[in-house]
Amino acid sequence: xxxxIAVPGLAAPAxxxxxxxxxxxxxxxxxxxxxxxxxxxxxxxxxxxxxxWRKRGLGLLAADFGPGYLAQDIASRHFLYRGDMAxxxxxxxxxxxxxxxxxxxxxxxxxxxxxREPERLPEEFRLFxxxxxxxxxxxxxxxRSHGLTRNAxxxxxxxHVLAGADAATDRLRKAxxxxxxxxxxxxxxxxxVPPDALQLxxxxxxxxxxPPERLAATLEEAPxxxxxxxxxxVLRAQEHEGSNNWAVHGSRTATGRPILAADxxxxxxxxxxxxxxxxxxxxxxxxxxGEPSVPGIMMGHNGxxxxxxTIFGADQEDVYLYETKxxxxxxxxxGAGWERMRTVEERFAVKGxxxxxxxxxxxxxxxxxxxxxxxxxxxxxxxxxxxxGSAAYLASLSGMRSRSLAEFRAAMRRxxxxxxxxxxxxxxxxxxxxPAGHVPRRPNWRGLAPVPGDGSHEWDGMMDPALMPVLxxxxxxxxxxxxxxxxPPDWPHDERPVGFEWLxxxxxxxxxxxxxxxxxxxxxxxxxxxxxxxxxxxRRMQRxxxxxxxxxxxxxRGLGLLRGWDARxxxxxxxAALFELWWTKHLKPALFARLVPDPAIRxxxxxxxxxxxxxxxxxxxxxxxxxxxxxxxxxxLDSLAEAVRDAARRLGGDPSAWRWGDLHHGYFEHPASAAxxxxxxxxxxxxxxxxxxxxxxMHAAYRPDDFRVITGASxxxxxxxxxWDRSTCINTPGQSGDPxxxxxxDLAPLWARGGQVPLLYSRAAVEAAAEQRIALVPQP
Numbered sequence: 001x002x003x004x005i006a007v008p009g010l011a012a013p014a015x016x017x018x019x020x021x022x023x024x025x026x027x028x029x030x031x032x033x034x035x036x037x038x039x040x041x042x043x044x045x046x047x048x049x050x051x052x053w054r055k056r057g058l059g060l061l062a063a064d065f066g067p068g069y070l071a072q073d074i075a076s077r078h079f080l081y082r083g084d085m086a087x088x089x090x091x092x093x094x095x096x097x098x099x100x101x102x103x104x105x106x107x108x109x110x111x112x113x114x115x116r117e118p119e120r121l122p123e124e125f126r127l128f129x130x131x132x133x134x135x136x137x138x139x140x141x142x143x144r145s146h147g148l149t150r151n152a153x154x155x156x157x158x159x160h161v162l163a164g165a166d167a168a169t170d171r172l173r174k175a176x177x178x179x180x181x182x183x184x185x186x187x188x189x190x191x192x193v194p195p196d197a198l199q200l201x202x203x204x205x206x207x208x209x210x211p212p213e214r215l216a217a218t219l220e221e222a223p224x225x226x227x228x229x230x231x232x233x234v235l236r237a238q239e240h241e242g243s244n245n246w247a248v249h250g251s252r253t254a255t256g257r258p259i260l261a262a263d264x265x266x267x268x269x270x271x272x273x274x275x276x277x278x279x280x281x282x283x284x285x286x287x288x289x290g291e292p293s294v295p296g297i298m299m300g301h302n303g304x305x306x307x308x309x310t311i312f313g314a315d316q317e318d319v320y321l322y323e324t325k326x327x328x329x330x331x332x333x334x335g336a337g338w339e340r341m342r343t344v345e346e347r348f349a350v351k352g353x354x355x356x357x358x359x360x361x362x363x364x365x366x367x368x369x370x371x372x373x374x375x376x377x378x379x380x381x382x383x384x385x386x387x388x389g390s391a392a393y394l395a396s397l398s399g400m401r402s403r404s405l406a407e408f409r410a411a412m413r414r415x416x417x418x419x420x421x422x423x424x425x426x427x428x429x430x431x432x433x434x435p436a437g438h439v440p441r442r443p444n445w446r447g448l449a450p451v452p453g454d455g456s457h458e459w460d461g462m463m464d465p466a467l468m469p470v471l472x473x474x475x476x477x478x479x480x481x482x483x484x485x486x487x488p489p490d491w492p493h494d495e496r497p498v499g500f501e502w503l504x505x506x507x508x509x510x511x512x513x514x515x516x517x518x519x520x521x522x523x524x525x526x527x528x529x530x531x532x533x534x535x536x537x538x539r540r541m542q543r544x545x546x547x548x549x550x551x552x553x554x555x556x557r558g559l560g561l562l563r564g565w566d567a568r569x570x571x572x573x574x575x576a577a578l579f580e581l582w583w584t585k586h587l588k589p590a591l592f593a594r595l596v597p598d599p600a601i602r603x604x605x606x607x608x609x610x611x612x613x614x615x616x617x618x619x620x621x622x623x624x625x626x627x628x629x630x631x632x633x634x635x636x637l638d639s640l641a642e643a644v645r646d647a648a649r650r651l652g653g654d655p656s657a658w659r660w661g662d663l664h665h666g667y668f669e670h671p672a673s674a675a676x677x678x679x680x681x682x683x684x685x686x687x688x689x690x691x692x693x694x695x696x697x698m699h700a701a702y703r704p705d706d707f708r709v710i711t712g713a714s715x716x717x718x719x720x721x722x723x724w725d726r727s728t729c730i731n732t733p734g735q736s737g738d739p740x741x742x743x744x745x746d747l748a749p750l751w752a753r754g755g756q757v758p759l760l761y762s763r764a765a766v767e768a769a770a771e772q773r774i775a776l777v778p779q780p
Contacts, residue, residue, distance in 0.1 A: 001772050006779035009036060009109050016041055016774040017766055021757040022735030022743025025278035025287075025766045034281040035099045035295050037776065039106025042275070043132075044774075046292040046737040047110065048124040049271045051132040052671070053293045056208050057143030062356075063349035064130040065210070068217030070350055074358055075203035077346050078367035081142045083388055088141055091389025091414055093397040097137060103295040104135035122738050124672050127679075128210075140294060140394070144385035145204045147392030148241060148418040149316040151447070151501045152381050153198055156319055157604050159185045159449050160195055164601045168623070171612040172592065173605040176448065176500045177485040178493055185449045192377040193321060193450070195604065197370035201381050207269070210675040219353045241266050241711060242503045243310035244530065244697060245423045246480035246511060247431040249473060254520040258425035258721040261526040262299050262308030263713040264289075265699045270668035270685055270745075271737030274715040276729060278761070286400050287724075287761055289715045289731075291393065298396040299717060301727075303761070304403040305426040306719045310481045312435040314419035315499035318442075320365045320453035322378040329373040332363060335455045341368065365453055380453060384438040387462075390416035395436075405430050405472065412436040413465045419499075421481035425721045433479035434470040439463040439498055448500055467496060478515045482507035482697075504611040506536035506695040523726060526718040531754025532697040537610055538567040538579050544617060545640075548633055554641040558582070561655060571661030571691040577651060580660065580693060582643035584704050588613065590639040594631075595623045607704070610695055661689025663707040664700065666752055668733045685733040685745045688752040698754060716756060725765045728756035 012029035014037045019025065024041050028034040042050055055061050059076035061069035081088065089097040111132045114120045125131060154174055161170040162184045176182060243264040250256045266273050277297065278287040288300010299308040322332035331338040341361045348356040361368040363380045370379040384390045398411035399422075408424055412434060415422075419437030424430070440447075441460040451457035469488055471479055483503035491498075514529050515521065542562060550556035558578060565575035588608050595616065596602045617636075620628035624635075644655075651658040667686035673679065690709050694701030701711040713732070720726040733748035734741070750757070760766050 002775060003773070004775045004777065005113065007040065007109050007113070007776050008779045009105050010776055010778040012778065014776045016044075016776070017770040018772040018774070019760060019766060019769040020771045022731075022741070022746065023276045023278065023729075023759070024735075025280070025760075025770075027280045029281065031095075031281050031284060032098070032102050034279055034284070035102040036106040036109070038277065038279060038295055039103040040110045040776070041106075041277070042292040043107045043110035045735065045741070046271055046275065047114070047132055048122040049737045050107070050293045052208055053146065054133065054135065054139055054143070057145060058139065059346075059348070060133070061208060063351055064128065066215060066217065066351040067219040067221065067353055068214035069208075070219075070348060070356060072203055072206065072208070073348050074346075074360075075200045076145055078200060078360055078369065079145045079204045079383075079385060081144055081386065081391070083386065085138065087388040088391075091416065092391070092394045093414070096394065096397050099295050099397055100137040100140045103140065104137045108134045123740065127672055127676055141391040144383075144390060144392070144417075147385065147390070148311060149383055149385065150313070150499070151315055152201060152317040152319050152383070154501055155317075155447075155449050156193070156195065156198055158182070159188050159193070160190055161601055161604055162449070163188055163190050164598055165596065168621075169596055169601065169605075171609065172595065172616060173609060173612070174501055175504070175609045175611040175615070177502050178500070180446060180448075180493075180500060182448055187452070188321070188450065189375070189377070192372050192375040193370070193379055197379050198319070198381070200367075200369040207267070208671055210672055212675060215675060219350065241311070242483035242699070244480075244482045244507060244511060244699070245308040245310050245421065246478055246515060246526075247306075247423045247425040247433075248515065248521045248526075249431050249477040250429050252477035252519065252521055254522045255720070255723070257723060258306075258429060258431050259521060259523060259526055259718065260301075260306040260308060260423060260425040260431075260721055261530060261716075261718045262310075262423070263530050263699070263716040264299070264310065265712055266714045267711050268666070268668055268709060268714075268732070270670050270683070270733055272714055272731050272733065272735075274731060276715065276731055276735060276759070278766070284401060287759060288400075289717065289729075290396065292737075294393060296397045296400050298393045298400075300400070301719055301721070301724060301761075302400060302403065303724065305408060305424065306721050307399060307402075307408065307422060307424050308717065309420040309422050311483050311503075312419045312421045312437060312481075313483065313485065313499040313502040314435070314437055314439045315447040315501065316384040316417060316419060316438060316440065318365070318382045318440075318447055318457075319450040320363065320380045320382060320457075321450050322363065322380065322453040324371070324373065324376045324378050326376065329371060329376070329378070330361065332378060333454050334364070339364065363453055379450075382459070384417050384440065387416060387438060389414060390438065392417055404428075405432055409434060409470070421486070423479055423481065425719075427722045430473060431479055432470065432472045433481065435468050436465070439468070442497065446497060446500060463496060463498075476516065478521075480508070480511045480515060482511055484508035504609060504695070506610060507697050507699065509536050510534055510697050523718055523720055523728065527728060527754070527756055529697060530713070530716050530718070533569045533576075533691045535567050535569050535579070535693060535696050537583070537614060537695050538565075538569070540614055540618070541579070541583075542567065544636060548637060551637060552641060554644040555637050557655060558640040558644045569660055569691050569693050569696055571659065571664070571689045573660050573691075574655055574658035576660035576691070577658045577663055578643060578647050578655070580664065580707075581647055581650070582640055585646060586639040586643045587636070590635050591616065594635060659689070660691060664690050664693075664702055664709065665707065666690045666700070666709045666712075666748070668748070670739075682739050685748050688748060690752055713751075717759060718756065719759070724761035725758070727759040727761070729759040730756045
């Protein structure tokens with residue numbers, strides 16, 4: 001099928017070939033036309049998604065959707081980049097401004113086409129009675145709130161836990177690695193800085209929702225529509241957004257060529273956060289995944305070098321607490337005197353209501369997100385978001401064009417945010433790991449808790465990227481990361497602190513265990529490892545259960561299932577269903593109730609840190625009572641008996657019929673389906689039985705109330721470095737964001753089973769797999 005479209009703005013004919021899996025292969029006669037074509041194609045396949053992304057990020061939702069979105073718009077405007085644009089553009093690549101200008105022009109060209117041919121308009125616009133907006137190049141870089149930085153929310157939670165309990169309790173919430181002494185925050189007043197003091201910050205990062213009552217909200221009700229989640233739920237999402245990646249040297253593979261694999265983990269959504277695309281122009285030919293709202297790709301290959309990323313735990317945020325001036329809440333103590341906050345007047349269009357004027361306040365550190373004039377206090381968030389070069393992933397514009405490790409390392413010096421582990425492999429046989437991203441230098445504190453904004457705690461610039469570690473062709477024959485603490489064992493944490501909050505190491509342990517045990521790793525092995533469901537926490541818990549004796553029939557039934565189990569959380573496993581139900585619904589609550597008597601503090605611990613919880617169980621201390629080991633064992637058995645009874649209520653009385661996939665399911669909920677329940681079947685995708693958990697390599701973190709998978713692989717890629725057409729991938733639930741497209745949900749069943757499709761690169765292979773050809777011709 002061929003579609004010919006005349007497009008103003010193209011200098012020469014260009015082409016989009018869509019293969020049978022929905023992956024577009026874009027070919028243009030120049031880089032200028034290529035990035036124009038990428039913007040045009042992003043709008044062709046994802047117009048509703050990228051339009052909503054832009055309106056959310058720029059604080060323009062209320063104009064389309066009404067007063068219920070005003071608070072979210074206000075929050076988003078606080079976190080826009082407002083710095084020097086010349087420095088901003090220069091940060092990413094010499095031609096970054098030109099690329100973003102052409103990308104935005106391509107999006108606008110498709111918006112023009114939709115206006116000429118309304119049948120192309122995605123149905124979501126008709127549902128809400130809205131129209132897609134036109135872009136400016138600056139829109140791509142000024143929006144920061146979709147990126148991932150850390151650890152402001154954790155700092156505030158830690159301050160409250162330490163004010164009401166101790167560091168041991170806080171380790172149940174979030175382990176600190178390497179271990180450092182953490183004490184109460186001096187002068188911290190929990191009443192002046194409540195747990196929801198970062199609500200504005202959370203709202204700036206929140207997805208857009210469309211419950212009918214929000215759409216119907218009046219201007220008087222608008223302040224009520226803030227965040228529909230508590231702090232624990234926000235922290236749960238933050239805790240589970242990570243990734244896996246690895247590169248295996250040719251000396252350890254079946255073909256003698258390197259293999260590079262990546263599967264970034266983000267909150268599940270439909271359309272997918274990621275988009276696979278192939279970009280070809282004279283001198284440049286790259287394929288991989290990025291975000292549809294950003295030009296280029298952030299992971300993939302260019303025919304010579306392959307690259308991928310995971311989150312690296314550099315601390316890129318701080319919470320600042322201020323004493324404000326008596327009678328003048330817009331001034332705060334700084335040094336020996338008072339400093340005036342900078343104020344910005346912002347106008348907000350609101351559907352069905354008059355335009356609203358709001359004043360945003362900023363200290364020298366960042367936006368003021370909470371103020372209590374009666375207590376003379378204020379709170380601001382400092383983030384690398386406000387530094388030039390911190391638009392998420394945009395330094396990929398340099399990295400994706402690198403054709404040697406030296407070029408790639410030079411490109412990564414440009415990387416600002418989020419902080420990432422870059423894994424690299426090339427056709428010369430080199431593999432490497434290197435972290436990238438801004439690392440603030442904190443001369444006199446560790447960044448683990450809020451600090452005074454009086455000038456006593458200031459960043460001293462950013463760490464020189466040349467001081468960060470790099471690992472090239474290591475003796476073990478592979479490099480691998482999974483968001484764990486992976487700085488070298490001799491890293492000088494006191495001299496060069498990077499961060500102290502990392503994701504727990506279960507996935508990293510399992511990846512290294514598998515790779516180290518394979519002499520001739522294959523593409524199929526990498527695909528299998530990405531779908532691996534072995535739970536390291538389950539294996540460790542089995543060791544605690546092994547010496548225990550059953551005291552009743554329920555405990556005996558539970559021990560019988562878990563002993564001898566292979567610790568794999570397969571969708572069809574009865575033991576997996578019992579273990580995860582026990583861990584989530586019974587063991588963790590029982591442990592927290594035993595060790596943390598204050599329910600207000602317990603609420604701050606959710607979702608709980610796996611490493612901290614396992615440490616408390618494996619080495620019970622005096623918090624358990626006079627005989628810690630015996631009390632721990634009793635807690636294990638009592639909670640296991642409750643879990644067995646709970647499983648019987650949920651899954652039936654026959655344990656042999658229990659299935660983890662009957663509880664644990666993938667479900668992709670379209671944002672608009674809440675507003676149009678009659679269209680839900682066409683908009684949502686699922687449920688799909690799913691194995692794994694948040695602690696398995698096949699990452700599948702779930703909501704504890706209903707076990708719906710909320711976070712996991714947004715895309716998976718396995719690359720044969722040198723024989724590129726043998727590479728594979730999967731997106732979920734499909735490539736297209738248009739519910740009318742056959743590629744809207746076609747990949748979801750295969751994703752649920754851990755399968756992948758070809759990631760074709762050569763022209764011959766692409767032509768053979770093409771199912772749609774779109775020819776674009778210039779129009780004067």
